[in-house]
Amino acid sequence: MSPARTDGQDDVRATFVLVPGAGGQAWYWHRLVPELERRGGTAVAVDLPAGDDTAGLERYTQTVLDAAAGSPGGPLVVVGQSMGGLTAPLVCTRRPVDLLVLLNAMVPRPGETGGEWWAATGHEAARAEAARAHGWPLDEDAFIHDVPPEVLATAPVPFAQSGTPFTEPWPMPGWPDVPTRVLAGRDDRFFPVGFQRRVAAERLGLPVEELPGGHLVALSRPVELADRLVGSLAALPAP
Template identity: 30%
Template sequence: MDFVLVHGTTQSPASWARVATLLTAAGHRAIAVDLLTPEDLPVEGYAQHVREQYGGERPVVVAHSGSGVLLPAIAEALGARALVWLAAYIPDFPGGKCLRDEARTMLEPDWIGVDPTADPAKASEFLFHDCDSETEHLALDSLRLFDPAVLAAHPAGPAPEIPSTVIVPTRDRTLKPVWQRRAARERLGVTAIEIDAGHCPHVSRPAEIAGILTGRA
């Protein structure tokens, strides 16, 4: 099975290193793609950018955090067999709102306006508070900002007709867990899988995430 791993808005592909290693050890292929480009692209442009980095067929596509905006387009471009939303923004498929319209509803108030890439202490507080010291050091090395305007402004289209799994970290300090659960149910028609972790469980709980991915695939 192929897994295409899509980083979020505050980390590079390096954030997937441990999960990718575990998936490979279990006999799968894991490709951590890089969304960063020299210039901002439309949503379809980022989907094609991912397509250029992946040469296989019908992968499971896993998106973290703000890259949930891009997940439907990436899935379509790759012919994905399944989607996984990991502590991810789930677009407002029923109502057509964009992420910017929903920010104050879905984000924890203390997270709004924080740039963790400019402040390691804030990164530790909001993203990596559940990591041990060694993992936290590795996580801080993976910090990188990816925040093109299209993520905030892109209106939701129709819901993807591809099986979805939603993983909700119950100690998320950035994206409200209660919002994630409700969005999974109302926007994708699924019950979320909950994990005792912060916003980046692929960093802090890689074995558990790899286990969920292989089990659901």
């Protein structure tokens, strides 16, 4: 059961376009969507063509754009989780977006492929170092350690992910000119928060905002995530 809200936020007039990570399933957001809607927001959870080897970053981007095409007025927030960090910034170059949120996300550089990203950021060493420091077993699934078993029991199968998007150079010459916030689960065992902090500083010059939860925070801590996303709207300029 989700914990009760304590922030008093409600009546949010914004649309949140939710871009999933590897596997590309809108199901990943199914606990977050009602929390955002309960606050008055509109939530668009996107299914990506993750199992299609002919689909690359352009198709992923167009899929998100198509899903968001009918969104109502008000601020538009694009949220990219994990691998969704490759696609979410591209969406921002194709339609007006008020806020881009990276959630435990990959942060690409121009011309870098998703496959190159792992070595370029030192991910493997950073993950091993965090595991030693915290006593996390490296041979344990780093994604689901804090997701309730009853939630996992409803997961669609399989979580297929084509390698095609990881072979393509990230096509933008630079980061889009859109306000960007970086959220990181402080219990993330796959992208440890210290690793995310370093990558965000090096590649975006931005700080990381921590929140409770692991890599799949939308499944493990949907209330806290919804509160943080809604709270991010306060920093946007008044219409």
